[in-house]
Amino acid sequence: MRAMEYVRPATPAEAVATVAARPGARFLAGGTNLVDHLKLGVASPETLVDVRRLPLDAVETYDGGVRVGANVLNSDLASHPLVRSRLPLVSRALLAGASGQIRNQATTGGNLLQRTRCVYFQDVTTPCNKREPGSGCSALEGYGRYNAILGASPACVATHPSDLAVALAALDASVVLLGADGERRIPFEELHRLPGDDAATDTTLGPDELILAVEVPTTEAARRSAYRKVRDRASFAFALVSVAGAVRVTDGVVEDVRIAWGGVAHKPWRARRAEAALVGQALTADAVRAAVDDELGAAETTPQTAYKVPMLRNTTVLTLTQLAEEEVA
Amino acid sequence: MEATIHLTVDGTDRSVDVDTRTTLLDALRERVGVTSPKKGCDHGQCGSCTVLLDGRRHLTCLAIAVAYDGAEIVTADGLGGADLHPVQQAFLDHDGFQCGYCTPGQVCSAVGAIDEAKQGRPSHVTDDLEADVQLTDDEIRERMSGNLCRCGAYPGILAAVREAAQG
Ligand SMILES: Cc1cc2nc3c(=O)[nH]c(=O)nc-3n(C[C@H](O)[C@H](O)[C@H](O)COP(=O)(O)OP(=O)(O)OC[C@H]3O[C@@H](n4cnc5c(N)ncnc54)[C@H](O)[C@@H]3O)c2cc1C
Ligand code: FES
Ligand code: FES
Numbered sequence: 433m434r435a436m437e438y439v440r441p442a443t444p445a446e447a448v449a450t451v452a453a454r455p456g457a458r459f460l461a462g463g464t465n466l467v468d469h470l471k472l473g474v475a476s477p478e479t480l481v482d483v484r485r486l487p488l489d490a491v492e493t494y495d496g497g498v499r500v501g502a503n504v505l506n507s508d509l510a511s512h513p514l515v516r517s518r519l520p521l522v523s524r525a526l527l528a529g530a531s532g533q534i535r536n537q538a539t540t541g542g543n544l545l546q547r548t549r550c551v552y553f554q555d556v557t558t559p560c561n562k563r564e565p566g567s568g569c570s571a572l573e574g575y576g577r578y579n580a581i582l583g584a585s586p587a588c589v590a591t592h593p594s595d596l597a598v599a600l601a602a603l604d605a606s607v608v609l610l611g612a613d614g615e616r617r618i619p620f621e622e623l624h625r626l627p628g629d630d631a632a633t634d635t636t637l638g639p640d641e642l643i644l645a646v647e648v649p650t651t652e653a654a655r656r657s658a659y660r661k662v663r664d665r666a667s668f669a670f671a672l673v674s675v676a677g678a679v680r681v682t683d684g685v686v687e688d689v690r691i692a693w694g695g696v697a698h699k700p701w702r703a704r705r706a707e708a709a710l711v712g713q714a715l716t717a718d719a720v721r722a723a724v725d726d727e728l729g730a731a732e733t734t735p736q737t738a739y740k741v742p743m744l745r746n747t748t749v750l751t752l753t754q755l756a757e758e759e760v761a
Numbered sequence: 762m763e764a765t766i767h768l769t770v771d772g773t774d775r776s777v778d779v780d781t782r783t784t785l786l787d788a789l790r791e792r793v794g795v796t797s798p799k800k801g802c803d804h805g806q807c808g809s810c811t812v813l814l815d816g817r818r819h820l821t822c823l824a825i826a827v828a829y830d831g832a833e834i835v836t837a838d839g840l841g842g843a844d845l846h847p848v849q850q851a852f853l854d855h856d857g858f859q860c861g862y863c864t865p866g867q868v869c870s871a872v873g874a875i876d877e878a879k880q881g882r883p884s885h886v887t888d889d890l891e892a893d894v895q896l897t898d899d900e901i902r903e904r905m906s907g908n909l910c911r912c913g914a915y916p917g918i919l920a921a922v923r924e925a926a927q928g
Contacts (some may be wrong), residue, residue, distance in 0.1 A: 437762050438781040438827050460828065467784070467823045468804055480781070507817075511882040527885040531907020532874055534805060536817045537824070541804035667885065680775040755888050 433470050437479040444610050444642055448718040452612045452640040454479050459642060461503065463540035469547070473556045474563060474753070484539065488644055491515065497649040499608075502642070506530070506596070509540060516634030518650040521657035521676055523738050525599035528661040531668050541643035544607075544623065545599050548590035548698075549670055551575055561587045561631035569631070576736040578672070583697040584732065588631030588646050592624060592699050593670050599659055600674035601700035602692035605648045608664060611641040624699030636696075639677070653678040653688040656759055660751045662743055673744045677751040679715065680681050686710045689752070694745060695730075703727045706748075717755040720749045766830040770795055771839025779826045787809045789876065791829035795840035797865040802911070808908035811866035811873075812836045818873025837865030840872065847928050848872050851921035859912035867908045871922045874904040878926065896926045 441447040456478035460466055463484075469475035488501035491512045499513050509515055510526035514676040537615045547553065552560045552570035559568035571579055571589050597620075605620040605751060624635050637643075648654075657678035674694035680687045684759040689710050691703040709723035724745045731741060762781045767774065770793050777792045786803075788796045789812075801809035803822045810821040813835040840846040849873045851857070858864040878894045886903045887894060894900065901922045902915075910918065 433782045435762065436781045438764065438825070440828075460825070462823075463825055463828065464805055464820075464823045470782075471803065476876075480828075484828060507877075507882065513891075516883065520890055523883065523890055525801070527883065527887075532904055533807065533808060533811050533818050533820045533870060533885075533907045536819055536873075580837075667903050694924075701926055753781065 433473075434476045434478075436477060438482065439479060440482040440485065440567045444483075444486055444488065447486065448610055448612060448640055448642050450479070450481050451642075457481050459483050460522055461539040462505075462537040464530075465542060465546040470500045472554055474547075474554060478565045483541075483642065484666070488541075494647065497647055500540050500648065501645045502539060502644055502646070503541045505536060506540070506543055507532070507535035510535065512559050517655075519603065519648055519654050519657070521599045521602065521654065521678060522596065522648065524659035525595040525661075525676060527675075528659060528674070529595040537701075540596070540646060544600070544643065545635065545637075546648070548597060549593045550578065552589040553590060562590060562627075563632075565630075565632045571712040576734055577679050578670070578695070579732045579734070579736050579737050580697045581733050581740050582693075582701055582728075583699070585627045585629065585630050585631070588627035588698065590627070590698060592634070592697070594700070595659070595661060595671065595674060595694060597661065598674055598676045598692045598694035598700040599657075600646060600648065601702050602657070602678055602688070602690040603648050603651075603654050604663055605646050607643060608645040608647065609637065610642045610644050611638055615644070617647075621700075624738055643685055651678075651680075651688070653680040653690060656680060656755050657690075658751055658755055660747050662747055673740050673747060675744070675747045675751045676700075677748070677755055679752055679755045679759070681715055681756050684714055685712055686715050689715075691748060691752070693748075696740060696744065703748075715752060717749050717753055720752050721745060724748045764827045764830075766827055767830075768793070768829070769832070769833040771836055772842075772899075777780040777826070781825065781827050783825040783826045784822055785826045785829055785834075788826035789821060789834070795836050795838055797836045799862055799865060801863065801866075806813040806909075807863070807866075808868040808870055809863050811869045811908065813840075813869055813873060816840075817876075818870050825882065835869070835923060837868045840868065846872065848875070848921070852918070855917045855920040855924065857921040858910075858914050858916040863908060863910045867905070867910065867918055870908045871925060874901075875922070875926045878904070886916075896923070898923065901926070
């Protein structure tokens with residue numbers, strides 16, 4: 433690990449100004465991803481700007497939703513009464529991730545900006561365009577079980593590992609940011625990007641932009657929402673695939689439905705084609721299957737990732753049909 | 762860059778000189794001399810470095826010490842004071858270990874997990890997110906999944922946590 437300066441600014445504005453003024457400075461929150469990267473040599477900032485103690489730790493209602501401060505711990509967000517009752521998908525996604533200890537340390541902002549778990553990204557002895565632009569992508573020919581099947585590029589086939597991000601993509605959340613030019617608000621779906629020919633860049637944020645909060649609308653569909661994660665062991669593992677679903681059925685037909693997938697792309701994948709195919713239909717297993725296949729028409733698989741297509745189809749069918757059954761009951 | 766931080770470790774105030782690169786785990790083991798938190802993986806994957814930090818279970822390997830200036834830390838060593846903590850006694854009674862390397866982390870994690878359940882915090886396997894939590898075996902397994910045991914003492918660990926949770 434290289435020698436670093438450590439600073440703890442008193443306000444969000446000071447944190448932003450510090451990172452803007454110092455090349456090679458990075459925000460530090462819980463550290464569960466960044467400190468790992470310092471040890472692995474994946475990141476070597478000159479200055480750590482500690483934002484963990486900034487007063488961004490409130491969960492509060494606003495008209496039409498819940499606003500979550502960037503420093504709210506994953507464990508506290510998952511067990512917050514408002515979230516449990518109005519946004520069960522958010523609780524479920526968080527509780528499906530990491531471990532009890534890690535959730536007590538990991539923050540909302542850090543969770544969303546955690547980087548891929550692709551083994552080559554984390555191994556500095558191998559080529560990786562995300563870590564070292566232009567060096568090549570080892571995952572194309574190498575170990576590829578976790579690779580993307582949607583929206584990938586020849587430069588990068590990494591997937592985004594956050595469970596929370598999949599839930600927020602499904603719920604049409606927004607992200608509140610503070611940069612040197614002031615505050616701005618973006619739709620959650622615009623936070624992460626597909627790799628294209630710039631694999632090194634995960635998000636649309638500037639390097640000195642600080643996440644202040646996430647705003648999540650509490651719609652009727654959000655109340656009927658669920659998260660289903662498929663992994664290699666029953667707990668404490670990243671997703672092979674995951675499905676965030678929310679649905680509202682009125683008079684036997686789908687009025688509102690949200691589907692987002694994890695483990696399939698460089699960003700949480702909002703399955704809008706599948707959603708559009710389901711609105712106005714009865715929510716049957718056959719209808720969901722057809723809608724998923726419509727969305728997955730664009731999927732590109734290898735022998736190592738082919739399993740993700742039926743796994744995603746079956747998991748989506750199960751998630752949505754169970755939600756619809758609960759609604760009837 | 763060097764810094765001096767203040768920690769309360771197992772009830773004793775400590776002033777510790779650290780480099781900004783020093784993890785909380787290394788600060789505890791190498792500077793303070795409290796070696797009950799163990800370095801298993803050093804990457805957040807095994808739980809052997811778990812302590813109670815400001816009352817909650819927390820890893821120490823992915824924490825930069827300087828960021829935790831002022832923290833109150835209880836390690837397995839300081840859990841019970843002069844006596845054994847009931848969770849430690851339960852681990853003894855149920856053979857919740859073999860080599861013992863993972864045990865200090867398991868014990869701290871169990872204390873934290875039992876407390877979280879008492880506060881009504883749900884887990885991945887809790888059916889009803891809004892109901893009180895019953896620490897069934899499935900719940901205990903899920904809540905303790907961040908602590909790996911290379912010796913496979915899981916049946917004893919499960920029995921120990923089950924008993925301690927009832928106490
Ligand atoms: C063993 C292990 C298993 C895990 N399993 C899962 C899992 O199953 N599912 C899952 O979703 N996650 C999992 N995680 C990842 C974990 O959820 C993330 O590491 C964590 O959420 C990151 O939050 P943090 O506060 O620790 O971030 P940090 O490590 O402090 O920061 C991460 C990144 O975010 C930036 N950052 C932090 N806060 C802000 C802010 N407010 N504004 C702008 N930038 C910011 C930092 O600069 C850094 O680039 C696992 C982690 C480990 C170690
Ligand atoms: S040493 Fe900290 S989790 Fe393994
Ligand atoms: S008792 Fe040996 S690792 Fe758990």
